[in-house]
Amino acid sequence: MSEQKMELNDLNVNNVLNEIRPYIEADGGYLEYVAIDYQDTGPIVMIRMLGACAGCSMSADTLKLGIERLVQEKFPEVVGVLNV
Secondary structure, eight states: OOOOOOSHHHHHHHHHHHHHEEEEEEETEEEEEEEEEEEETEEEEEEEEEEEGGGTHHHHIIIIIIIIIIHHHOOOOOOOOEEE
């Protein structure tokens, strides 16, 4: 049986981000959901990385390899995740 596709909306994106928040918070960071920006190329999820993440040299990797990958896995229509 295939997994039902989740609708891309603020609540569902926040719920997906809740899956990764404990790992970010364990390192002294905080992940804040900002909005979904609908561009011509497709939707972009905007987040804000705060706390220890704000000045961390690994935050770009966390964003691309962790957060963006998880979001795109759950919402294939999302073209990217942007730290604003």
